[in-house]
Amino acid sequence: MQEFTLPGTAYLEAAAGALIKAAGNRKIWLFDAPMGAGKTTLIQAVCKALRLQGAFSSPTYSIVNEYHGPGGQAAYHMDLYRLKGLDEALDIGIEEYLYSGAYCFIEWPGLIEPLLPDGCFRIKMTIESDSERKILFL
Known part of the structure; x- marks a missing residue:
């Protein structure tokens, strides 16, 4: 397990770079954090670092946002908070x-745990103060 302290939004680019490096070739990223911890903001920074294009926003109501990058690369940002069950x-x-x-990039992944392949990149965020977050990843 690795740890990164994010003292404020000015360090998002550095956090995104650290996560991309740590993830290696893993493409499924699971974000476990309380409401308001900054999951979407961190995912936006990762998408920018990966040179993806799109109007990076929370998929709270759309459930899934799709972004595209160099060479036709696709990425999906999912917010599963509103889903009621595995069937949905x-x-x-x-x-x-x-x-x-x-x-x-999956926010609130607990619902789909039985469907997840082995080797997902897991990120846990905790709120340390109004501006500081701790990011644990494995």
Whole structure:
């Protein structure tokens, strides 16, 4: 397990770089954090660092946002908070996203735990203060 302290938003670029390096070739990233911890903000920084294009926003209501990058690279940003059960995840085609080979950045992944392949990149964020976050990843 590695740890990164994010003292404020000025360090998002550094945090994104550290996560990309630590993830290696893993494309499914799971974000475990309380509401308001900055999951979406961190994912936006990672997407920018990966040179993805799109209007990076929270997929709270759309459930899935799709972004594109160099060479036709795709990435999916999912917010599963509003889903009520595994059946709803299957209805949106979650397995197609997970096995697409594209980046999948997933907020609130607990619901789909039984569907996740081995080797996902897990990120846990905790709120240390109004501006500081601790990021643990493995």
